[in-house]
Amino acid sequence: MMEMWMLLLLQLRLGNAPWTEVLGVSLSAPSNVSISSFNMEHILSFLPGPGTPPNAHFTVQIVHQRRSSWRPVVGCLELKAGQICNLTTAFKDPYSQYRARIQAFMPTQTSNWTVSEWFQPLSDTVLGPLDVSVSGCGNCLILQLRVPATSGAQQILQLKTLYRGVVLRVQRTRDGAQFTLNLPYTEETMITYLQPGVEYCVTVSVTTLFRSSSVSSPPHCAFTSPPPSTGSLYVILGLLGASCVLGLLLTGLVVHSGRLNSSRTLRQHKDWLQTPHSLTPPLRSSSEGGGDHCE
Known part of the structure; x- marks a missing residue:
């Protein structure tokens, strides 16, 4: 009895139960199934079909372009509405093309599969x-x-x-x-x-x-070259200002020293000119030397 129930559940999961269509109790197929990829991370997203019960689950399978058999995606066997399926590790060959399909299921109902467009990881990311x-x-x-x-x-x-x-x-x-x-x-x-x-x-x-x-x-x-910081700029401006002030002081000192030397030279020359000078040598007294003298 248990084996028969397991077989029936497996047929429901695969969508092969013959009475689902006869009794009209199959679930609506998922819609808006698409694969998006950003930086080689591949995500499948979908929307539940109209009237899908909130407690329904969803299962995902993929197929390679060179193979005819679909295989389930680990981690995407019992998705809930609003969840996504990460296919990054499932698409092992980035140069090949893949397709994904998704199906809604409940313990006694399944939906038809909804198949995505072909997807190539390298060109579609x-x-x-x-x-x-x-x-x-x-x-x-x-x-x-x-x-x-x-x-x-x-x-x-x-x-x-x-x-x-x-x-x-x-x-x-x-x-x-x-x-x-x-x-x-x-x-x-x-x-x-x-x-x-x-x-x-x-x-x-x-x-x-x-x-x-x-x-x-x-x-x-x-x-291209780091500009000086504000503090460094103030230091540079301060040094430039100090250098300018020092240069002015040194220039003023040199000019003042030159003027003092010129004034001293002119004053000495003027004093020499104002002092009387004799052009004939002075007469020696009779007591000097050993010259002759009269009694």
């Missing part, structure tokens, strides 16, 4: 923005590019394989002048021939060999 950091290097900018930290280990490996190039949109903050660079993808990239001491903002998006769409990163801004 949307590539999110990279993690970007920018630093100045004189007349250039250095960009560090990383796979988003929220990605899992499998996704990181697939994304690194998928990335082929980056599109850099560079804008000068001062006047809005901008240009675009297309470069190969590397984790470190340098933008050269920029003006020193000027702020630039960089927006990054990735390119692939497939038709995957890409979301650009927000602008990341940095100065």
Whole structure:
């Protein structure tokens, strides 16, 4: 008896019970079944069919393009309304195409299967923005590019394989002048021939060999040469002011010393001119020397 009930439940789960259509008690098939993908994380979403009871469950199966048999997805065998099915690990080959289907079921009822469109992980995923950091290097900018930290280990490996190039949109903050660079993808990239001491903002998006769409990163801004801080600027201005004052004092001291020396020289010369000078040598007295004298 137990085996018969198990067989009946299995037929209900597979949608093969013959009386469900005869009695008209089958559940409505799920609707709006779609697969979306962001950074190689693949999510199946759906809506319950009209009139589906709140206590109904849903089961998901997938098929590979080169295989004809459907297989169940672990973790998506008894979904509730409003839940999603993560197909990231189920789609093992990113170069192949897959389809998913979903069915509503209850202990005594099932619905028809609703099948999704064909999905290829590499071409149908949307590539999110990279993690970007920018630093100045004189007349250039250095960009560090990383796979988003929220990605899992499998996704990181697939994304690194998928990335082929980056599109850099560079804008000068001062006047809005901008240009675009297309470069190969590397984790470190340098933008050269920029003006020193000027702020630039960089927006990054990735390119692939497939038709995957890409979301650009927000602008990341940095100065090519770091501008001095406010405190350093005050120190520099103070030193310049002190240097100017010292230079003026030294100049004034030199000028004053020169004037003093000139005044002293002129005064000495004037005193010498005003002092009487005899042009004939003085007469010696008779007592000097051993000369002859008369009695």
